[in-house]
Amino acid sequence: QDLFTELKRYYTGGNVNLEEMLNDFWARLLERMFQLINPQYHFSEDYLECVSKYTDQLKPFGDVPRKLKIQVTRAFIAARTFVQGLTVGREVANRVSKVSPTPGCIRALMKMLYCPYCRGLPTVRPCKNYCLNV
Structure with missing residues (x-):
């Protein structure tokens, strides 16, 4: 025990x-x-x-x-x-x-994550500085 x-x-x-x-x-x-x-x-x-x-x-x-x-x-x-x-x-x-992110932050995050898909480039990753700024 x-x-x-x-x-x-x-x-x-x-x-x-x-x-x-x-x-x-x-x-x-x-x-x-x-x-x-x-x-x-x-x-x-x-x-x-x-x-x-x-x-x-x-x-x-x-x-x-x-x-x-x-x-x-x-x-x-x-x-x-x-x-x-x-x-x-x-x-x-x-x-x-x-x-609680601001509307501007949400818009930037969505753009960063989904723009490559909309343009037919799903494997393209955002650049490092863009990620850091968002």
């Missing part, structure tokens, strides 16, 4: 260290697995913490944590960047939709 909460917090823009969060997940998983595999024993919190400290040396999950860490980090960085881009795009679209 903590894993998904932290992933969601990162995705929505929170200040979360993905590598540290995934390391904590694997450490907690190892502690739980250790208890389930050895139900005949009762382990203190200190003992379980000691076991999780040596996860890198013991490698109980093989190379899976390292590979998964790389994949999850890449995926979430890309997803978060994409969502942030969509948010900025939405804000830009909202602001642009509220702009």
